[in-house]
Amino acid sequence: MSVIAFAKNWNGKFKNSTYELVSYTKNLADQLNTKLIVVSIGEVNNDDLKNLGKYGAERIISVNDPKMNILTSQVYAQVISEIAKMEGASAIVLSDNESGKAIAPRLSVKMKAGMASAVLELPISLNPFVVKKSTFSGKAFGHVQIDSPVKIISIAKNCFGLVENQVDVLIEEFSPHLDASLFKIQVLEEEKQTNKVDLADADIVVSAGRGMRSPDNWGVVEDLAEELGAATACSRPVSDEGWRGHEEHVGQTGKVIAPNLYFAAGISGAIQHVAGISRSKCIVAINTDPEAPIFGVADYGIIGDVMEVLPKLTEAIRNSK
Amino acid sequence: MKILVCISNVPDTTTKVKFKEDNTLFDDSGVQWIINPWDELALTRALELKEDAGNSVDEVCVIHVGGTQTDATLRKALAIGADKAIRIDGYPADAYYVAGQIAAYLKENPFDIVFSGIESSDYNGSSVGAMIAEFMDYSGVSSVSQVNIDKDELILYRAIPGGKQKIKTEVPLVAVVQKGIATEPRIPSMRGIMMARKKPLEVKAAVEMEILTKSVKFDLPETKGACKMIDSEHVEQLVELLKNEAKVL
Numbered sequence: 001m002s003v004i005a006f007a008k009n010w011n012g013k014f015k016n017s018t019y020e021l022v023s024y025t026k027n028l029a030d031q032l033n034t035k036l037i038v039v040s041i042g043e044v045n046n047d048d049l050k051n052l053g054k055y056g057a058e059r060i061i062s063v064n065d066p067k068m069n070i071l072t073s074q075v076y077a078q079v080i081s082e083i084a085k086m087e088g089a090s091a092i093v094l095s096d097n098e099s100g101k102a103i104a105p106r107l108s109v110k111m112k113a114g115m116a117s118a119v120l121e122l123p124i125s126l127n128p129f130v131v132k133k134s135t136f137s138g139k140a141f142g143h144v145q146i147d148s149p150v151k152i153i154s155i156a157k158n159c160f161g162l163v164e165n166q167v168d169v170l171i172e173e174f175s176p177h178l179d180a181s182l183f184k185i186q187v188l189e190e191e192k193q194t195n196k197v198d199l200a201d202a203d204i205v206v207s208a209g210r211g212m213r214s215p216d217n218w219g220v221v222e223d224l225a226e227e228l229g230a231a232t233a234c235s236r237p238v239s240d241e242g243w244r245g246h247e248e249h250v251g252q253t254g255k256v257i258a259p260n261l262y263f264a265a266g267i268s269g270a271i272q273h274v275a276g277i278s279r280s281k282c283i284v285a286i287n288t289d290p291e292a293p294i295f296g297v298a299d300y301g302i303i304g305d306v307m308e309v310l311p312k313l314t315e316a317i318r319n320s321k
Numbered sequence: 322m323k324i325l326v327c328i329s330n331v332p333d334t335t336t337k338v339k340f341k342e343d344n345t346l347f348d349d350s351g352v353q354w355i356i357n358p359w360d361e362l363a364l365t366r367a368l369e370l371k372e373d374a375g376n377s378v379d380e381v382c383v384i385h386v387g388g389t390q391t392d393a394t395l396r397k398a399l400a401i402g403a404d405k406a407i408r409i410d411g412y413p414a415d416a417y418y419v420a421g422q423i424a425a426y427l428k429e430n431p432f433d434i435v436f437s438g439i440e441s442s443d444y445n446g447s448s449v450g451a452m453i454a455e456f457m458d459y460s461g462v463s464s465v466s467q468v469n470i471d472k473d474e475l476i477l478y479r480a481i482p483g484g485k486q487k488i489k490t491e492v493p494l495v496a497v498v499q500k501g502i503a504t505e506p507r508i509p510s511m512r513g514i515m516m517a518r519k520k521p522l523e524v525k526a527a528v529e530m531e532i533l534t535k536s537v538k539f540d541l542p543e544t545k546g547a548c549k550m551i552d553s554e555h556v557e558q559l560v561e562l563l564k565n566e567a568k569v570l
């Protein structure tokens with residue numbers, strides 16, 4: 001028996017969310033009285049793999065093949081399910097991110113295993129196996145019972161945190177037999193936002209809405225973000241208008257994020273916007289309208305004009321350092 | 322080429338959610354139902370592709386697994402411009418069941434491209450599209466933010482952490498789409514509504530299919546404490562609170 005964590009790398013590197021995944025799955029394996037096996041696909045050097053040992057990865061099965069650097073969900077699901085069968089896995093845990101969303105459902109069908117996505121904590125009960133997840137776009141939590149022998153879950157970011165648990169790492173190489181016809185995806189180009197904090201990973205996010213009145217006013221938002229080492233984000237109308245790129249749009253139809261600190265500047269706090277930010281640990285709202293619904297979900301609020309408040313805030317943060 | 326768009330029928334995004342029977346069931350009394358926002362955008366993009374003479378898309382159909390009460394949603398999809406709607410008459414108990422039903426239909430009625438939204442706004446499962454791909458042994462691409470067809474070649478963009486990838490792939494394909502795929506959903510025109518009455522809404526019996534998961538209970542989030550207001554003339558107080566009270570700086 002075993003529990004498998006699938007550790008996705010991006011360009012050969014792991015992120016904090018991978019360490020969180022390993023921390024979570026180690027704990028789950030202990031609860032189930034079984035061993036944790038971490039599966040890594042694509043080229044990662046041994047030092048990076050060994051880093052996973054800090055969070056409890058005793059055994060890592062690595063498919064260190066450059067052909068697999070590109071995420072092809074069909075191939076990845078095939079490899080993970082092969083390993084899962086070989087190792088008698090009773091649960092497979094993935095991160096609820098771009099790769100998890102592509103692979104977990106395929107694994108579910110391949111293994112006839114029930115899945116729950118964006119799980120928020122360790123299982124509520126192991127027998128029956130019940131996990132808690134966000135439903136109705138953050139307006140409620142659902143308890144999902146998985147009835148199949150193998151369980152598949154993907155975990156939401158910041159649901160567990162990093163838990164150190166240093167162990168000695170054993171790395172095994174594995175070469176699956178894959179038909180060349182499975183590799184149907186060809187990457188033509190990759191566009192990366194360099195020198196910017198990635199919104200999905202950011203601890204602090206400075207977000208602004210239509211209350212900014214014009215894309216020309218965004219300097220004050222960027223200044224604050226820069227002072228804080230934060231990522232920038234926006235509400236949907238702002239990206240629909242083309243004031244900011246789509247990749248910054250947070251909310252029900254945009255990105256769902258869970259930073260420690262979220263600034264909502266000139267954002268009304270419509271229910272669809274809140275759906276994307278309600279898991280933030282602390283929300284600060286700045287708005288001219290004291291009746292704006294954002295104050296109903298914020299921890300701290302300032303009634304005032306963004307163009308005046310944001311620069312003052314940037315200065316106050318600079319002075320406090 | 323034919324495109325099939327999977328449609329989920331969900332409560333309007335402004336619905337205040339309530340539960341009944343000791344918080345084990347969603348209370349749908351008084352709920353306004355809509356096409357799931359991403360599915361609506363996927364349908365919009367599919368129709369744009371059909372109208373574009375630069376490719377060979379000539380048919381756009383929608384498919385949904387659900388009971389008779391969802392026909393209004395399918396009629397809306399027809400009014401927006403779909404050529405045909407298919408409803409599999411079954412209770413959409415979990416994603417595996419829904420994907421299995423759609424795959425069973427696809428096996429009998431092949432399509433070149435299947436679109437599914439990245440999640441439905443009720444159970445937020447993020448799974449039907451990629452599950453269909455696996456049931457069908459089709460290639461699948463998730464987190465797709467743009468789809469273009471150049472003659473018969475498929476060019477997609479998909480999101481990756483901190484950026485996007487432009488990829489080339491082939492049909493048959495399931496594309497799981499997210500924001501960016503279309504800007505504004507189409508609104509049915511009067512003519513569209515009239516025409517929808519004449520378009521086919523095919524109802525198929527569900528096939529035998531297992532259900533692997535169930536939602537056993539729901540909780541509502543705890544209500545937040547009052548928002549602490551800070552005078553705009555004294556923003557340094559906010560900084561102090563974020564440091565020492567909330568401990569997030």
Ligand SMILES: Cc1cc2nc3c(=O)[nH]c(=O)nc-3n(C[C@H](O)[C@H](O)[C@H](O)COP(=O)(O)OP(=O)(O)OC[C@H]3O[C@@H](n4cnc5c(N)ncnc54)[C@H](O)[C@@H]3O)c2cc1C
Nearest residue numbers: 209210211235236251252253254266267268273288289306
């Ligand atoms: C199906 C669907 C999905 C949606 N998904 C999303 C989503 O994912 N994300 C999202 O954000 N929205 C989404 N929306 C839209 C959402 O309903 C709101 O329209 C949107 O969030 C409002 O954006 P806003 O707060 O920037 O703009 P507005 O509603 O225009 O509000 C601007 C706010 O700024 C304040 N303000 C104005 N001037 C100033 C100033 N000088 N200083 C300070 N404050 C000022 C105003 O008081 C107001 O509260 C969705 C809608 C639908 C129907």
